[in-house]
Amino acid sequence: MIQIKDLHKSYHMGSNSLHVLKGINFNVKEGEMVSIMGSSGSGKSTLLNIIGILDEADSGSYVLDGVPIKNLNEKVAANYRNKFLGFIFQSFNLINYKSALDNVAMPLYYQGIKRKERIEKAEYYLEKVGLTPWLNHLPSELSGGQKQRVAIARALASNPKVLLADEPTGALDSKTSQEVMELIQGINDEGKTILMVTHEHDIAQMTKRIVHLKDGVIIDDSPVQQVRASVYV
Amino acid sequence: MFDIERWQEIFETLRKNKLQTFLTGLSVASGIFILVILLGFSSGIQNGVKSQFERDATNKISIWAGRTTKGYKGLNPGRRIQLKNQDFNKLSNDYADFLEYESANYMIWRALVNYGKESNNYRVWGSLPDYQFIENSDIGEGRFINESDLNNSSKVAVIGNKIKQDLFKGEDPIGKHVSIYGINFKVIGVYYDPGGEDEESQIYIPLTTAQKSFNGADRINNMSYTVKMPQNFDKGVELSQNITLAIEDQLKQMHTVAPNDIGAIRVNNNLEEAQKIFSLVDVIKLIFWFVGIGTIIAGVVGVGNIMLIIVKERTKEIGIRKALGAVPLSIVGMILQEAIFVTMFSGMFGLILGLGLLEVIGPLVKNDFIKYPQVDFNTALTTVFILVIAGAFAGFFPAYRAAKIKPIVALRDE
Ligand SMILES: Nc1ncnc2c1ncn2[C@@H]1O[C@H](COP(=O)(O)OP(=O)(O)O)[C@@H](O)[C@H]1O
Ligand SMILES: [Mg+2]
Numbered sequence: 001m002i003q004i005k006d007l008h009k010s011y012h013m014g015s016n017s018l019h020v021l022k023g024i025n026f027n028v029k030e031g032e033m034v035s036i037m038g039s040s041g042s043g044k045s046t047l048l049n050i051i052g053i054l055d056e057a058d059s060g061s062y063v064l065d066g067v068p069i070k071n072l073n074e075k076v077a078a079n080y081r082n083k084f085l086g087f088i089f090q091s092f093n094l095i096n097y098k099s100a101l102d103n104v105a106m107p108l109y110y111q112g113i114k115r116k117e118r119i120e121k122a123e124y125y126l127e128k129v130g131l132t133p134w135l136n137h138l139p140s141e142l143s144g145g146q147k148q149r150v151a152i153a154r155a156l157a158s159n160p161k162v163l164l165a166d167e168p169t170g171a172l173d174s175k176t177s178q179e180v181m182e183l184i185q186g187i188n189d190e191g192k193t194i195l196m197v198t199h200e201h202d203i204a205q206m207t208k209r210i211v212h213l214k215d216g217v218i219i220d221d222s223p224v225q226q227v228r229a230s231v232y233v
Numbered sequence: 234m235f236d237i238e239r240w241q242e243i244f245e246t247l248r249k250n251k252l253q254t255f256l257t258g259l260s261v262a263s264g265i266f267i268l269v270i271l272l273g274f275s276s277g278i279q280n281g282v283k284s285q286f287e288r289d290a291t292n293k294i295s296i297w298a299g300r301t302t303k304g305y306k307g308l309n310p311g312r313r314i315q316l317k318n319q320d321f322n323k324l325s326n327d328y329a330d331f332l333e334y335e336s337a338n339y340m341i342w343r344a345l346v347n348y349g350k351e352s353n354n355y356r357v358w359g360s361l362p363d364y365q366f367i368e369n370s371d372i373g374e375g376r377f378i379n380e381s382d383l384n385n386s387s388k389v390a391v392i393g394n395k396i397k398q399d400l401f402k403g404e405d406p407i408g409k410h411v412s413i414y415g416i417n418f419k420v421i422g423v424y425y426d427p428g429g430e431d432e433e434s435q436i437y438i439p440l441t442t443a444q445k446s447f448n449g450a451d452r453i454n455n456m457s458y459t460v461k462m463p464q465n466f467d468k469g470v471e472l473s474q475n476i477t478l479a480i481e482d483q484l485k486q487m488h489t490v491a492p493n494d495i496g497a498i499r500v501n502n503n504l505e506e507a508q509k510i511f512s513l514v515d516v517i518k519l520i521f522w523f524v525g526i527g528t529i530i531a532g533v534v535g536v537g538n539i540m541l542i543i544v545k546e547r548t549k550e551i552g553i554r555k556a557l558g559a560v561p562l563s564i565v566g567m568i569l570q571e572a573i574f575v576t577m578f579s580g581m582f583g584l585i586l587g588l589g590l591l592e593v594i595g596p597l598v599k600n601d602f603i604k605y606p607q608v609d610f611n612t613a614l615t616t617v618f619i620l621v622i623a624g625a626f627a628g629f630f631p632a633y634r635a636a637k638i639k640p641i642v643a644l645r646d647e
Contacts, residue, residue: 055639078555079558081557082557082558087556089644093644095554106557110559154557
């Protein structure tokens with residue numbers, strides 16, 4: 001599903017430049033659930049953003065579902081994001097003046113799907129994340145865990161190939177984190193490829209493979225025995 | 234444009250950004266409002282000035298004589314120049330090809346006029362039949378002086394509508410007799426004049442009668458002509474200027490007046506005055522458009538600014554939308570359509586408010602130089618057109634900026 005070879009990325013600020021990714025190599029197969037670990041500032045988000053076509057690498061190659069991602073114009077990039085990728089962010093990134101339902105329906109709008117069908121699909125995915133009673137609530141009326149579940153429903157709505165999650169539990173307490181992870185594990189159980197960034201060890205243990213990032217390179221990449229999330233801790 | 238989903242999106246964002254939307258709308262609405270009021274008043278001024286010229290025929294040339302102010306060929310200054318019938322006959326003859334209507338006038342400035350117990354002082358003109366057309370007066374009842382009145386020196390009078398009201402108090406004056414300094418004149422007509430009350434407070438009698446009855450001999454006070462107008466207004470102005478100058482020169486020679494003496498012989502040319510005032514009105518119109526457009530530009534810059542702020546405030550949202558698959562064009566379309574919609578809507582509001590105000594205060598304006606301030610359909614259409622352009626302009630830069638933001642940069646925005 002994802003093939004990455006010798007990926008490099010630097011940030012330039014004035015005359016200073018910061019070499020964040022120094023030759024990343026790794027592949028992700030369909031149906032995998034991978035976490036990217038590393039200390040703060042190690043380049044986890046940078047890598048995930050490149051995989052999410054939100055940012056571009058300086059060099060190296062990246063192939064997503066057989067399509068080389070290189071020098072895309074913004075229109076093509078937007079279409080690929082819409083078709084291939086679902087995003088879950090630490091800070092939820094919901095549109096605060098739209099209801100849960102409209103937030104979830106938004107990626108479908110950019111697919112050109114008619115409103116009636118959009119609403120049906122959005123309702124379906126909100127039910128899947130257990131938010132049917134909250135369809136018409138604004139994000140400000142929801143708890144953190146509920147907001148993240150709206151975001152997950154939104155990421156699923158366009159039925160993407162890969163789900164990308166950057167610290168999905170970073171803003172949640174431990175009980176809510178367990179709930180959200182349980183949901184994400186369930187999605188992976190159904191076969192969806194999931195790539196997740198976290199710096200929390202116990203959260204990483206809930207995936208099936210951990211890629212460890214340090215000083216711009218992968219220092220460890222090994223499968224783990226998946227720990228199932230438990231709402232009752 | 235006709236995507237109903239897009240409209241729903243727009244209404245939603247506008248509803249959620251009430252304050253910005255309101256401020257945006259206010260600046261455009263007031264811009265258009267001011268433009269409409271200015272345009273209304275410029276057309277009001279135009280109407281007012283036009284009606285001022287309706288007092289007399291626009292192509293009128295009027296000749297008066299006074300005292301010399303300069304010595305000339307051994308004659309002392311202060312000499313009184315008297316126009317006579319022969320002056321009039323000579324000019325009428327010499328310029329026959331260029332003149333339309335002609336009248337020599339002998340005038341009593343303030344004559345005591347009686348009807349029964351009612352009396353008052355009015356100006357009395359001994360005139361020729363053409364004078365009706367030179368003065369632009371309408372005969373409402375009866376008739377004006379004619380050739381046979383003139384030949385017979387008939388004691389007949391045409392009175393202004395104001396005199397009819399003053400002296401006759403609703404009685405029908407036709408066929409009744411008024412006395413002017415004790416001499417009875419039969420009223421044969423009543424005239425109306427668009428120039429107003431002053432112009433309707435005069436009495437016309439045949440020139441021959443006036444000269445005989447009031448000690449005029451062959452003297453006249455004034456000669457009035459209208460110039461035959463060619464198709465082209467500017468040509469007409471040129472022609473009447475030339476005639477004016479030629480007549481002035483000729484009269485000065487005939488009466489031995491210094492060529493540079495401006496007091497002794499005065500030739501007034503309405504057309505030249507009209508042209509001056511009309512071009513002044515054009516300048517006023519231009520200034521009003523200029524100010525109005527300036528106001529709109531200020532409004533547009535304001536809208537652009539506010540849209541920029543909105544785009545900036547919504548940077549994160551734009552990032553989210555891009556992450557979810559919004560192509561740049563859809564972002565541009567959204568911002569642009571929003572801007573055009575807001576400017577159009579609030580502009581229309583300003584337009585209707587302005588037109589409404591003109592409609593209400595228009596009839597209340599009682600000034601000789603401003604009449605019926607209003608905005609015609611074409612002008613209104615033009616302002617609407619300006620609005621659409623303005624909206625597109627106001628939206629363009631913010632939209633361009635929004636489309637250019639990289640999704641990752643937009644998402645990082647807090
Ligand atoms: N847009 C940027 N401009 C400059 N430096 C950046 C930018 N984004 C990230 N960085 C720097 O790059 C390094 C890696 O950042 P990031 O990928 O966000 O790390 P992580 O997600 O692992 O905490 C950090 O030192 C961070 O300060
Ligand atoms: Mg990070």
